[in-house]
Amino acid sequence: MQAALDRTFHALSDPTRRAMVQRLSRGPATVSELARPLTISLPAVVQHLQVLENCGVIRSEKVGRVRTCAIEPNALSAAERWISDRRQLWERRLDRLADFLDDADAAPRKSPGKGEPG
Amino acid sequence: MQAALDRTFHALSDPTRRAMVQRLSRGPATVSELARPLTISLPAVVQHLQVLENCGVIRSEKVGRVRTCAIEPNALSAAERWISDRRQLWERRLDRLADFLDDADAAPRKSPGKGEPG
DNA sequence: ATGATAGTTAAGCATGTACTTAAGTGTTGG
């Protein structure tokens, strides 16, 4: 879905949120644990977590008064795949270009070759 | 660099800009060619191109009155790698967790096993 | 019950983003 990618890439565009994702990649953490290394207020942390949760990059569950957050791999993988798919497009194009240039060098049609370079 | 990733992910968070990247993945294009399938004004297109160029996702060159744009692979690869690196972190963690659970199942310490599942 | 803990909600503010229209610059073809 288009809007899901919008939200995922937007979520990753903020360094604070990337730091949270980085932390959660190593394992689940509570809101306070995520906030501890950061210099912003707790409400700001919670707002970032909402952004990450709204795009499905993390999930969270509250037990008692403690909310524990964890990575939800699918959303990040979708973003990674979007880039990867485009990379394959342009890499194939560059490969074809390289092939063409090799062929043109090995068997020129119009003008006689100048011999091998070097 | 941190700010470069900020800009790259932000650039990708807009569907119009992703459409431009998609188009350019298939090969270079002029500003007008990029604008043609879009429903927004030309200045808006140029603003999007500036965002993409400022983060190094594309480069462009003007010849005469025509500006030609092309993908610049490095910035996108850096973004892809950021996600990929975190994915490896959590995948390793999940693997270790799976190993632990397998071991606990195969050689339980406290309570006797229930035999093989299935 | 009392107070500390962990998080939540609400309101407001400064800045940033995406878009528009209008007008301008430099290039090319007749």
Added chain:
DNA sequence: CCAACACTTAAGTACATGCTTAACTATCAT
């Protein structure tokens, strides 16, 4: 020269974002 062309710049508007402080709720320990 002159008009069409391909952008480019400027100015303005509407809305989104990231942050703050203040006040609130719910849970846990004593």
